Amino acid sequence: MNGQLTIVGLGPGPKDWITPAATEAVAGADIVLGYAPYVNRLTPRVGQVLESSDNREELARAERALELAASGRRVAVVSGGDPGVFAMAAAVYEAVEKNPASADGVDIRVEPGVTAMLAAAARIGAPLGHDFCAISLSDNLKSWATIEKRLRLAAEADFVIALYNPASKARPQQISQAFDILRRVLPDETIVVFARAVGRPDEEIDVTTLAGAGDMACDMRTLVMVGSQATRKVTSGDGRAWVYTPRSERVR
Incomplete structure (x- = not known):
């Protein structure tokens, strides 16, 4: 060598x-x-x-x-x-x-x-407990039409979707466009997690729904996770909450 x-x-x-x-x-x-x-x-x-x-x-x-x-x-x-x-x-x-x-x-x-989706998942619970996929919203190396198609098909297949590169100074609008595509398929109550700067001093993790996701700010340091229709929030008796996706589609 x-x-x-x-x-x-x-x-x-x-x-x-x-x-x-x-x-x-x-x-x-x-x-x-x-x-x-x-x-x-x-x-x-x-x-x-x-x-x-x-x-x-x-x-x-x-x-x-x-x-x-x-x-x-x-x-x-x-x-x-x-x-x-x-x-x-x-x-x-x-x-x-x-x-x-x-x-x-x-x-x-x-x-x-x-990778970011694993770090974010560990912070919030177990949202990747069943089938999931990862999609980058950057259109530097692929067309936005390709991104739109993959978002729609992933939502139709009911994957948990980890969105990388959700927004930048040059692409501030694409995360909103992505949510518009997902709302055509997924219900408004679908859980959405915004995980910014995971593991760093300025870490921020917010849990919202697809209906409210448009009001959340994000940048290139943010990992956005869109739940499947099975993803839910679970709360302990003392009020602590986590997000998880059941391992079986039979669990409702």
């Missing part, structure tokens, strides 16, 4: 949500590449180089990582959450497909991380 390229998931934010294997991969790398906010979470060891780049430079970052690894370096590419969920693992393999020789002799590995 010429070198090693490890694609690492740093989880949603807290250090204790990073796996030991991910920590080891970052610590052992000669060069660490990633989107600036993720790289800024790291403290480099002596002699280690950190390379930051913009959010929309994933393919160029992947090609650079492969080039460095092919030269014999130990390289880590970091993503927030899990690198295989709307993140850098797919970009690296896209670069390999584009130029197969770029991976010759390179030991490519993926170290998983806690």
Whole structure:
């Protein structure tokens, strides 16, 4: 092998949500590449180089990582959450497909991380207890028509739906459009969870319904979870509440 390229998931934010294997991969790398906010979470060891780049430079970052690894370096590419969920693992393999020789002799590995929907689910209870799916609302790499179709079909299939990238400065209206699509299929009382900055000091988690979801603010740090028609809120005798989706469709 010429070198090693490890694609690492740093989880949603807290250090204790990073796996030991991910920590080891970052610590052992000669060069660490990633989107600036993720790289800024790291403290480099002596002699280690950190390379930051913009959010929309994933393919160029992947090609650079492969080039460095092919030269014999130990390289880590970091993503927030899990690198295989709307993140850098797919970009690296896209670069390999584009130029197969770029991976010759390179030991490519993926170290998983806690993705946002799992962190949010753990905070609120067990909303992913039955079938679910994840959809990114970003139309940077796919058309809005494709997003509309997937939202409609996921709602018709009655999946719990985790919405990634729900809104940004460039796309403030798309989450509202998504709710409009879902309301055509799902009842107004469907549970919706807004989980912002999960695991960080400014964490905010709000539970509402599809009818009231349009009044909730969200941004790129927010994971929006839309329940299935079986998802419900359960309350303990002392007043604590959780959201969960029963494991069986027979439980009503």
